[in-house]
Amino acid sequence: MRLARLLAAKAVTGLVMIWVVASAMFFLVLDMPGNPAQAREAQDILHGMTPAQAQRETAAMFGFVPKQPLADQYGHYLWQLLHFNLGVSIAQEGTPVAHIVASAFPWTVILALSGILISFLIGVCLGVLAAVKRSTRLGDGLTLGGAIVNGVPVFVIAILLFYLFTTIWALFPQGGNVSITYTPGFNAGYIGSLVTHAVLPVTAYVLSILGAWMLTTKASVISVLGDDFILAAELRGLRPLTVARYITRNAMLPLFTILAIALGLLFGGSIFIEDVFNYPGLGQLMISSIATKDYPVLDGAFLLIIVAVIVANKLADLSYPFIDPRIRRS
Amino acid sequence: MTTTAALTPEQLQRAMRRSRQQTASRWRLFVNTPGRIVSCAILVVFTLMAIGGQYLYPANLPIDPDSIYAPPSLAHPLGTDFEGTDTLALVVTGARYVLLAALIAALIAVFIGTAAGLAAGYYPRLGGSAIMQVTDFVLAIPGFPVLLVLSTIWHFSSVLQMGVALGVFGWGGIARAVRAQTLSLRERGFVEAARGLGLPGGHIIRAEVLPNVAPFIGMNLMLQLTGFIYIEVGLFFLGAVPYSTNNWGVMLNNAVFQANAVTSPRALAYLLSPLICILLITLALVTLANAVDEFFNPRLRRV
Amino acid sequence: MAGDTGEATLAGPAGPLEHGPDASAAVRVRDLTVSFPTPDGPLPAVAGVSLDLARGQITGLVGESGSGKSTLALTLLGAVPAPGQVASGSVVIDDVGDVLALRRPELRQVRGAKIGYVFQASQNSLNPLKPVGKQLLDVGRSHGVRDVRKLLHSARLLIDEMGLDAERVLASYQHELSGGMRQRVGIVLALVLNAHVLILDEPTTALDTLTQASVLEIVRKVHAERHLTTLVISHDMGVVGDLADRMAVMYAGRIVEEGPTAEVLASPKHPYTRGLLTAMPRITGDVAEARPLPGRVPDLASVPRQGCVFRPRCPLATDICATAEPADTVLGGRRFACHVTAGEAA
Numbered sequence: 011m012r013l014a015r016l017l018a019a020k021a022v023t024g025l026v027m028i029w030v031v032a033s034a035m036f037f038l039v040l041d042m043p044g045n046p047a048q049a050r051e052a053q054d055i056l057h058g059m060t061p062a063q064a065q066r067e068t069a070a071m072f073g074f075v076p077k078q079p080l081a082d083q084y085g086h087y088l089w090q091l092l093h094f095n096l097g098v099s100i101a102q103e104g105t106p107v108a109h110i111v112a113s114a115f116p117w118t119v120i121l122a123l124s125g126i127l128i129s130f131l132i133g134v135c136l137g138v139l140a141a142v143k144r145s146t147r148l149g150d151g152l153t154l155g156g157a158i159v160n161g162v163p164v165f166v167i168a169i170l171l172f173y174l175f176t177t178i179w180a181l182f183p184q185g186g187n188v189s190i191t192y193t194p195g196f197n198a199g200y201i202g203s204l205v206t207h208a209v210l211p212v213t214a215y216v217l218s219i220l221g222a223w224m225l226t227t228k229a230s231v232i233s234v235l236g237d238d239f240i241l242a243a244e245l246r247g248l249r250p251l252t253v254a255r256y257i258t259r260n261a262m263l264p265l266f267t268i269l270a271i272a273l274g275l276l277f278g279g280s281i282f283i284e285d286v287f288n289y290p291g292l293g294q295l296m297i298s299s300i301a302t303k304d305y306p307v308l309d310g311a312f313l314l315i316i317v318a319v320i321v322a323n324k325l326a327d328l329s330y331p332f333i334d335p336r337i338r339r340s
Numbered sequence: 341m342t343t344t345a346a347l348t349p350e351q352l353q354r355a356m357r358r359s360r361q362q363t364a365s366r367w368r369l370f371v372n373t374p375g376r377i378v379s380c381a382i383l384v385v386f387t388l389m390a391i392g393g394q395y396l397y398p399a400n401l402p403i404d405p406d407s408i409y410a411p412p413s414l415a416h417p418l419g420t421d422f423e424g425t426d427t428l429a430l431v432v433t434g435a436r437y438v439l440l441a442a443l444i445a446a447l448i449a450v451f452i453g454t455a456a457g458l459a460a461g462y463y464p465r466l467g468g469s470a471i472m473q474v475t476d477f478v479l480a481i482p483g484f485p486v487l488l489v490l491s492t493i494w495h496f497s498s499v500l501q502m503g504v505a506l507g508v509f510g511w512g513g514i515a516r517a518v519r520a521q522t523l524s525l526r527e528r529g530f531v532e533a534a535r536g537l538g539l540p541g542g543h544i545i546r547a548e549v550l551p552n553v554a555p556f557i558g559m560n561l562m563l564q565l566t567g568f569i570y571i572e573v574g575l576f577f578l579g580a581v582p583y584s585t586n587n588w589g590v591m592l593n594n595a596v597f598q599a600n601a602v603t604s605p606r607a608l609a610y611l612l613s614p615l616i617c618i619l620l621i622t623l624a625l626v627t628l629a630n631a632v633d634e635f636f637n638p639r640l641r642r643v
Numbered sequence: 644m645a646g647d648t649g650e651a652t653l654a655g656p657a658g659p660l661e662h663g664p665d666a667s668a669a670v671r672v673r674d675l676t677v678s679f680p681t682p683d684g685p686l687p688a689v690a691g692v693s694l695d696l697a698r699g700q701i702t703g704l705v706g707e708s709g710s711g712k713s714t715l716a717l718t719l720l721g722a723v724p725a726p727g728q729v730a731s732g733s734v735v736i737d738d739v740g741d742v743l744a745l746r747r748p749e750l751r752q753v754r755g756a757k758i759g760y761v762f763q764a765s766q767n768s769l770n771p772l773k774p775v776g777k778q779l780l781d782v783g784r785s786h787g788v789r790d791v792r793k794l795l796h797s798a799r800l801l802i803d804e805m806g807l808d809a810e811r812v813l814a815s816y817q818h819e820l821s822g823g824m825r826q827r828v829g830i831v832l833a834l835v836l837n838a839h840v841l842i843l844d845e846p847t848t849a850l851d852t853l854t855q856a857s858v859l860e861i862v863r864k865v866h867a868e869r870h871l872t873t874l875v876i877s878h879d880m881g882v883v884g885d886l887a888d889r890m891a892v893m894y895a896g897r898i899v900e901e902g903p904t905a906e907v908l909a910s911p912k913h914p915y916t917r918g919l920l921t922a923m924p925r926i927t928g929d930v931a932e933a934r935p936l937p938g939r940v941p942d943l944a945s946v947p948r949q950g951c952v953f954r955p956r957c958p959l960a961t962d963i964c965a966t967a968e969p970a971d972t973v974l975g976g977r978r979f980a981c982h983v984t985a986g987e988a989a
Contacts (some may be wrong), residue, residue, distance in 0.1 A: 027477055039494055106709040157630070161622040163570040165577055166615050169596060212897035239817075245720055246832060247755035256770050268482075278484035285578060286596070296576055297486065298567060300492050312489050316481060324479050335816050336771060 017328060024324040025041025029088075031316050032186070035309050036087050043237050070098045070139050097306035108308035111295065115314060117187060118284070118291030121208060122276040125215025126269075134265070138258075151230065164279035165211025168214045168286040175210055175326065185288030211287045218279050219272045226268050230261040263334055270326040277315050376631050379624035384439055386621055389435040397433055401425045401586075412609050419609035421594065431613050437499055437587035440441055441569040444503025445510055446561055449568075451633035452507070453514030460515070460546050461522025472519060485570055488580050497584040503577075506568045513567075516562045521553050555636040562629040566622045573618060588614035668695035669872035670840060672717065675732030677714055678721055679943060686728060686943040688714045690896040696840070698737070701866055701873040703887030703904065705880055705919070709940040711896040712876050716842050717872070718743075721750045738839060751850065756786050759833025760839045764800055764826040765849035771818040775828055776813035786836055794835065803833045805861055823854035827861065834865060841866070842874045847882050859886055872959055880919060892916050895941055895952040901979030912972075912979040912987070914957045951982065958985040 054064035066333040069086070090097070096107035114171045136152055143149035176184045181191065187207050192200040234240065234257050243253050280293035288294070381630075391635045401421040412419045460471040487509060494504045525531055525547075534544045558635035575581045576589025579597065583590055595607065678685035678704055688711045697704045708835040717724055718732055721742045733859060738917050742789040752900040755762075762768035770778055776795075783794045788832040805827040812820070812828060820828065820887050824845060835842060847855040863886065866873045878885050884904060891901040892915060897945050898915040911917045915936075924933040938956040950965040957964065971978045972985040979985075 023473075027480070030477070035489075037618040038490075078835055080879055159627060161566065161626040162573070162619055164620065165570075165574055165592070168591070169611070172607075178608075194452065228619065237529060238762060238766040239768055239770050240830075241722070241765075242760075242762055243770070244751075245754055245760045246782050247715075247751045247753070251594075251750070252781050252785055255887055256773075259772055261772070274482040281484060281488065281578065282574060296488060297580075300580060301486070304490075308489065308492065314487055315485050319482055320480060327541060334772065336452070336818050 013331065016331065020324045020328055021223060024320050027320050028317055031320075032088070032091055033084070035255060035313065066068075096310035099307050100302070100304045107306045110307055111292065111310045111314050113310070114290055114292050114295045115318075117289060118280050118293060119279070119318075121211050121215060121283070121291065122273075122280060122287065124208070124212045125276060126219070126272055128212065128263075129216040129218075129220045129223055132216070133223025134227050135308065136220075137224040138231055140224065140228040140263075141231035141235070144228070152224070156221045156224035157230070158221070159217055160225060162217075163216065164218045165282040165286070166276075167217050168211075168283045171210050171214050171217075172286050183207050185286075187289050195279065211283050211289055214283045214287075215276060215279065219268075219275060222268055223265070225263055230264045231257065234261045264324060266330065266333065271322045273322040273326075274319050277319055367517070373631070375627050379627040379631075380622040382620050383628070386435055386439060386617070389432050390439040391436075393432040393436050397429045398585055400435070401429050418613050419607075421591075422612050423603060425608050427613050430586060431588070431617055434587040434591055434614065435617070437585050438589070439574065440571060441499045441502040441506065441567050441572050445501060445506035445568045445572075446565055448507025449511040449564060450505060451511075452560055453511035453560075454518050454550075456511065456515040456519025458522055458549065458553070461519040462541065462545055462549065463522065464527060468520055471515075475512050475515045477518075478509070479516065483509055483567075484574060485574060487571060488578070491575055491580045495582055496600055497581045499585070500550060502572055506571060510568060510571075513562045513564055514557060517556050521556050523554055525549050555632055560627045561634045562625045562632070566625050568617060570622060573614075575584070599637055661846075669698040670694075670696035670845050670874075671733075671735045672719070674719050675718065675734065675737070675921050676709075677718055677727050678730045678934070681726045681943060685730070686729075687896050688732065688943060689718065692732070692893075692895055692898055694891055694898060694901070696874055696887060699870050700888040701862075701875060703883030703890040704874060704876045704893060705878065705883050705890060706876075706893035707878055707940045709895075709942060710891050710893040711847070713844060715893070716760070716844055716874065718877050719842060720754055720760055721745060731838065743926045744796075752786065755782060755833070755838065756836045757838050758842065759830075759836075759838040759847060761829045761833045761841070761843045763825070763845040763848050764822040764829075767817060768829055768831050769825065771817050774814050774816055775820075777841050779813070779832065782835065784833060787841060788836070798831060801823040801835060801865075802863070803829070804976050805856070806959070822850055823858065826850065826858055828855075830861065830865065834871075835870065837869070839871060840874075841871045842876070844876050845878070846875065847877065847879060847964075855882075857871075862886060879907075880923060887932070892919070897952060897980070899953065900977075900979040900983070902974075906977060911976070912984050913953075913981050914959050914984065916979075917954075917957075951980075 036322060054067055055061060059067065068075070072074045074204065089317070094108055096111065099107055099110055102170045128324075137157070140149045140152040144153075172184075183206060187204065187208075188194075188200065189207070191202040192203050194200055240257060243256055247258075280291055281296060282293070283289065284291045284293035285297050292315055295311045296315075299305070299311065379433070384441055403425050404420065404424070408420065408423065415427065417424045418431065421427055421430060456471050456475060457516060460475070490505065494501075494505070496502050533546060534548055573587070573589035573592065576583075576587060577592045577596070579593050591610075595611045595614075644753070656918070658755075659919075672692060675689055675692045676687050677689040678687045690711075692711075692715060694704075694715075703714050704715070705948075714724065714727065718729065719736075719742065721734075723729055729743055733744070736742055736753075736758065739757055742750070742753065745753065750834050769775065773781075779794070779798050780791065781789060789795050795813075798813070802809040802812050807824060807827060812824065817825065830841075843862065846858055850858065859882065862873070862875070865871065875883060875886055887904045889902065890904045890907055892907075892913065894915050900907060900916045901909065908920065909915065911920055918936040922933055922935045925928050935958055941952070943953075947954060950963075951957070951960075951965060951969050954960045954964045958982075961983060967982070969980040969982045969985070971980050
């Protein structure tokens with residue numbers, strides 16, 4: 011019962027956050043110099059549409075009708091959103107934004123999730139190693155390496171990887187997500203091409219948060235190793251494997267906070283990585299829509315990213331009580 | 341069981357001397373790590389670059405169509421770019437924008453973040469949790485996409501505009517750290533004693549809490565600076581913000597997207613120069629942030 | 644057996660103590676030295692300690708913080724806290740042998756099954772993420788217990804004896820238990836595998852007086868019912884005086900006095916013991932009579948390297964105290980280490 015209430019509370023705050031962001035974007039579009047909606051409408055009329063037709067077209071594109079009372083515009087906008095209608099693209103005439111965005115979304119998600127998973131596995135192992143071997147050369151070296159990798163910004167990693175492995179040593183394809191010579195489907199050629207094109211971008215994701223996983227794990231393990239209950243467990247004669255499990259489960263707790271932050275960082279980083287590697291995900295969509303001034307698409311992509319991050323955060327929040335029984339009370 | 345007798349004046353003097361010696365040895369430990377000295381040196385060098393760079397070179401750097409992407413040489417220690425301009429000159433003049441914008445952002449972020457954190461931490465029931473909700477909200481949204489979208493509307497390309505934009509969106513981390521520290525300090529003996537004496541909240545915050553929070557502000561500030569540099573260079577790199585003055589982000593944008601330096605093996609120096617500068621500054625800041633942490637947090641010390 | 648007054652003859656590490664109780668001791672510590680590395684070289688936290696824990700008796704170990712008593716206690720289980728190391732000595736326990744000579748797997752089997760250790764209530768000695776019952780099963784599994792039901796049954800009986808609700812306790816997490824309850828759970832976990840030696844580190848610290856009293860009662864009860872050999876470590880003379888049959892006083896890593904509790908309390912022979920007793924205010928009599936000991940307990944670095952370790956704070960100090968470390972004086976079933984009081988009549 012208490013859990014259901016927690017769920018409801020988190021869902022409500024999540025929805026509120028999404029609503030705030032969507033509203034902010036509505037007012038931003040209005041605020042843009044040369045309100046693009048109005049500009050579009052004026053352009054349509056110039057091209058020979060009747061004012062009514064122009065209005066309808068702009069409404070379809072941007073999700074609201076300009077020059078109507080503000081409240082009506084706002085209401086219309088929210089109503090469209092609830093129906094997952096994000097407007098219509100300017101650059102790709104007539105294509106619903108929702109379609110464009112939905113087809114780009116999986117590419118970003120696949121890369122980002124692979125990145126999180128792989129970097130989690132490697133980072134935790136290295137972190138435990140660094141903790142157990144601290145004050146030795148191996149441990150100090152690992153810590154230093156982790157700190158260095160942690161400090162390098164994502165685009166630096168992306169550029170370096172691209173430069174090193176596609177230009178200096180031509181080991182990987184120069185961008186794109188798959189070679190067009192293969193027909194899509196579950197055949198070896200297509201899948202192989204997908205994988206080779208994904209290796210460098212995923213590596214960029216992995217390196218961008220590897221440092222954080224590693225350093226947090228190390229600090230957490232060291233802190234748990236010093237806890238009294240570990241000593242108590244040993245003094246009660248518990249098997250080494252059991253003690254290791256005690257240590258691991260307790261050391262994992264702070265990693266969950268990192269998970270939520272990592273998701274946010276990854277979506278931010280996707281903009282760079284997809285741009286450098288020419289990968290057709292949401293990040294690249296945002297960049298190209300800025301260049302073509304395709305504001306509906308820009309807004310749609312941005313909104314989807316924000317929603318994904320908020321949902322992921324809330325899910326992480328919700329899973330806390332399951333991992334840490336001390337939280338269940340509050 | 342037993343209690344200690346009151347300290348005699350000689351014992352008191354000895355205790356004070358010992359405490360001074362301890363602080364002195366902590367300082368020596370802090371300074372004696374070569375990594376930290378190097379980090380300080382790096383920051384000093386770049387600061388000098390930012391302050392004095394514009395005086396070393398003319399306002400419009402000369403182009404030299406005869407030596408495009410020239411390899412490093414005595415005349416051009418870092419080679420040249422796609423127009424023949426000396427890369428070193430570009431790097432040195434580019435430092436100013438990057439560091440100045442980050443500094444402005446940092447000042448704003450510290451101001452707002454500290455105020456919000458202190459208020460939320462010291463008055464957790466009165467409005468504290470509302471402030472924290474807002475802060476968590478600001479923190480949860482990935483900063484870069486937001487600034488990217490905003491940059492299309494408000495083209496903040498001047499140093500001041502960029503600094504303000506970054507600062508207004510970047511105070512969350514500091515606020516959270518300050519709040520956590522304030523919350524724990526609030527329960528400490530000396531703060532409770534001050535409250536018991538009836539000292540006004542504002543005075544307590546300024547005189548008792550703030551000095552103890554200062555090291556955390558410093559630490560988070562240094563880490564936040566790396567984030568600011570990353571975002572502003574990123575925005576220029578993606579071409580989202582129009583060119584105003586030369587800076588490293590613009591260099592990267594030119595290199596990767598305009599001039600295809602990434603596909604030309606000869607352009608290594610041109611491509612790597614701004615990257616390495618960013619790397620050096622970031623690493624220096626992270627090292628010093630860790631050093632500050634270690635200095636004020638005895639448990640982390642290696643001795 | 645040594646006679647009444649007489650010079651001390653504390654034999655070397657190989658020989659048995661020549662004084663002490665007739666019954667063979669369940670735990671025999673001989674000449675134990677545990678050193679810690681410091682910038683000035685390795686320094687002993689426990690220095691040449693010899694102690695017998697008589698079978699079936701409660702022995703109390705009194706000392707202030709920094710006296711080395713916790714280090715000593717942990718060493719009895721072969722768990723010298725890092726970076727300390729056993730420099731010399733042995734800890735021989737009945738039907739176990741020298742604990743310090745055991746290999747890791749054997750040592751692990753001994754802990755919990757032959758010797759039980761109970762932490763202070765203030766320490767979190769339970770895994771915060773697992774309910775007590777599951778941790779109990781972990782202990783059982785680690786010691787190869789096949790009959791889980793029987794283990795749970797014994798645990799439930801023990802918990803009931805402590806005056807707690809067994810089902811509720813077994814299902815609880817550590818943060819759901821009060822300090823007193825945690826203390827009692829600690830005792831249960833230490834005894835559930837029928838260990839015959841029980842070590843309690845500060846069992847009453849951080850507990851309110853009522854809970855203190857009930858914990859002491861519980862200790863007395865289980866000790867008697869299970870014929871344990873118990874060691875109670877405390878800085879609180881009152882606890883030791885209440886509970887222990889024999890008591891030892893520890894200062895700066897050395898045992899300065901030892902003997903039957905009643906005798907030691909009635910006529911303490913070492914100036915430190917006297918000082919401790921004088922420092923305690925009594926309910927009867929003038930409070931001003933209580934006088935604290937001057938000075939502070941030395942840490943590893945400030946322990947005098949020559950002569951008696953107590954000399955800087957001792958009202959009876961003479962010249963010899965500065966140059967020679969006092970050997971044990973044996974007095975019937977007691978011993979103490981002081982140059983000056985050695986000459987006194989019993």
